Amino acid sequence: MGHISSSANNVKSRHVRAMNIDDIPAVRALFKLVFRPHSKSCNENFDRYFQRLFFENAYYDPAIGSIVHENDHGEIDSVVAALPIPYIVNGQSIMGRLLCAYMMKPGGSPRGAAELTLSLRPSEKIFSFSDSAAPVSLRHFEAIGGVTLGAHGLGWTRIFKTGSYVTKYVANRLPFLGGLASNAVGKILNPLFPVSQAAKSRATVKEIAQDEAISLIPVLLKSYSAYPAWTEDDFSWLLGMAMENRAAGALRLFAIDDSTGSPTGFFCYYRRPDGIAQVLSVIAKSGTERHAVDGMLFHLQEEGHIAARGRVDPRYLSALSQQSTMFFRLATNVCVVTARADVLSAVQRNDVFIGGLAGESWSRLSTDFF
DSSP, X not given: OOOSSTTGGGOOOTTEEEOOGGGHHHHHHHHHHHHOTTOSSOSHHHXXXXXXXXXXXXXXXXXXXXEEEEOTTSOEEEEEEEEEEEEEETTEEEEEEEEEEEEEOTTSOXXXXXXXXXXXXXXXXXXXXXXXXXXXXXXXXXXXXXXXXXXXXXXXXXESOXXXXXXXXXXXXXXXXXXXXXXXXXXXXXXXSOOOOOOXXXXXXXXXXXXXXXXXXXXXXXXXXXXXXXXXXXHHHHHHHHHTOTTTOEEEEEEEEOTTSOEEEEEEEEEOTTSEEEEEEEEEXXXXXXXXXXXXXXXXXXXTOSEEEEXXXXXXXXXXXXXXXXXXXXXXXXXXXXXXXXXXXXXXXXXXXXXXXXXXXXXXXXXXXX
């Protein structure tokens, strides 16, 4: 793809251009208007974080970075933030682009969003994807030939303590009930509504340090036809940014070993104050998916969590579906835009690593600045 400018992807519009650092305060104002209308913390801290995320990553390039649309008065009225991620597809290198925070000024002309979308039309040189597309964004992507990944948009929840889970759910929607009261009621109700416990697994789960995770994850990712080609420095930056997201919880990293002590899988999750484990990613060697899921869920149950939840990677769907007290719902929309036949083939086979670590949910833009 050429530089994103007035002629990006042959879109003849003087209103579409690459975002620059000086645009960030205007982007913040639009972000607050669209996503955080009642925020008291969407301030200069947002500006610093946004700059680090989108302008100081190792692969920043204005040709494939974030883009803005200006109206006739020179005001930014639409934005697509983009994070480049290098990929390997069937042994060949291609640059991926994670599209985040697609936003349009409420009440404004739809022209801005339409022209931004046209600048993202399928290309042979790059593939763009979103793992958090709103319905409106999804329609824009589909209009330019984007492919929706239905199963990737599912969220899963495995309940370990029914009483505590239900009272937490109610308390989150009726804050006046109070957290302490809901905790006490939940503990009383748990024995009255027993659930099937996760079966003891033959897998050994152990918490690992960041440097161990950086060594393990690349090996496991190679089980996909299309996967991020992150370097050690990339992983350090990514995990560091994910750990900074304290609004999501404390990020913990685990290896899953087989009976011989050899690592066959990895998972990481945010330990949340409400007792729910928010799984960010689970990655396992091909053929060991059930082993990984069983080991992960048994471990989270034994740690005392009231529930665990995460996003579906289709290769783990069968293993997740065999769990008791497991339910699924549509969590978001996942879409890929590319003209590369090898990428599209991997997408059709559910053989691409998208979401989780290669997604937006670890970003503070998803959970913070309220």
